[in-house]
Amino acid sequence: MLVKPGRYLDPSGRCTVEYIQHWERKPEACSLSALFEALQERFSHEPPVYSKPRPVSPPPLPVRPALQPAQPPPLPPHPPVSGLIGQTNPPANYPLRLSPPTVPPPPILAIPIPIVPPPPHPFPVPPSAPFTPHPSRPDPPRAPIPDLLDQDSVPSDILGPSPSFPAPPPRPPNPELVRLQAHVHQKLTSELNSLSQALALDAERLRAQQADLLAGEPAIKDEMARLEAVRDVCVQQAEANIAELRRKGDPEVDELVCATSIVHNQLINLIADDNAIEDTIYHLHRALNAGRIDLERFLRATRVLAEEQFMKRALIEKIQNSVSTMPSSSIAPDWA
Numbered sequence: 001m002l003v004k005p006g007r008y009l010d011p012s013g014r015c016t017v018e019y020i021q022h023w024e025r026k027p028e029a030c031s032l033s034a035l036f037e038a039l040q041e042r043f044s045h046e047p048p049v050y051s052k053p054r055p056v057s058p059p060p061l062p063v064r065p066a067l068q069p070a071q072p073p074p075l076p077p078h079p080p081v082s083g084l085i086g087q088t089n090p091p092a093n094y095p096l097r098l099s100p101p102t103v104p105p106p107p108i109l110a111i112p113i114p115i116v117p118p119p120p121h122p123f124p125v126p127p128s129a130p131f132t133p134h135p136s137r138p139d140p141p142r143a144p145i146p147d148l149l150d151q152d153s154v155p156s157d158i159l160g161p162s163p164s165f166p167a168p169p170p171r172p173p174n175p176e177l178v179r180l181q182a183h184v185h186q187k188l189t190s191e192l193n194s195l196s197q198a199l200a201l202d203a204e205r206l207r208a209q210q211a212d213l214l215a216g217e218p219a220i221k222d223e224m225a226r227l228e229a230v231r232d233v234c235v236q237q238a239e240a241n242i243a244e245l246r247r248k249g250d251p252e253v254d255e256l257v258c259a260t261s262i263v264h265n266q267l268i269n270l271i272a273d274d275n276a277i278e279d280t281i282y283h284l285h286r287a288l289n290a291g292r293i294d295l296e297r298f299l300r301a302t303r304v305l306a307e308e309q310f311m312k313r314a315l316i317e318k319i320q321n322s323v324s325t326m327p328s329s330s331i332a333p334d335w336a
Contacts, residue, residue: 131228264323
């Protein structure tokens, strides 16, 4: 088994998972059981070791009959005469030398006939195999052997097929998290339902208002036309009245102040005369003080005016008593 370096594991075998870092910051909140669970969870995804592959012997190279042209063929070790390649009868210009009968003849070597082109070199083969020339082929380059010490990770083709581990069972969900998710889902669902209902009501109200506005446009135009006609009639009548008043001229003040009946008109006139006599006596008194008139003339004029004022006041009181519908305070003079 060899250490498989990874993200949380260095080649020396030191493990640096997040739980160990948390242990270094706050050891009182950590325990060995939790550390084992964290390591088990991490190593279930990334195994920390792997098995060393067995050395695989390379397959034997096929025997090639053709030899390199640069290498000379080996000499045959004195094969019999009948087994040589290209064995033929000796030519006529090479006479055989016969030895005495007592000495055995030496073996006769056959000279191979070269084939043009290329001239292959003769080599021994079994007698039954015919000679066929083969072109020379270069040996295929061999892949270099990888250095496992210099690499961070081992290639998968060297490790071979990874052992199939059974998948770890899924972790059960956290009940607190499930409860919170259900609560959030219920809250969002209720809010969404209420919002949908409110939007539906608003949409219905807006559709009703739109229908009213579309239906009220002809009524508004009809009402505007009617009001414009009434305006034109009123303007014409006002212009006619203004022209009539300008033709008559400004009225008198006495014509403007009038009552609804003859008795009331008489009462208004009597009150006006009473006030006028009161003002006349006042101005005569100022003239006497200023020396404009003498005392005898002042007494004579004052006596006449006082008698007239007395008669008018008596008549005013009589009219007020006879008219019961009119309150006395509304038309009563200052002296009443």
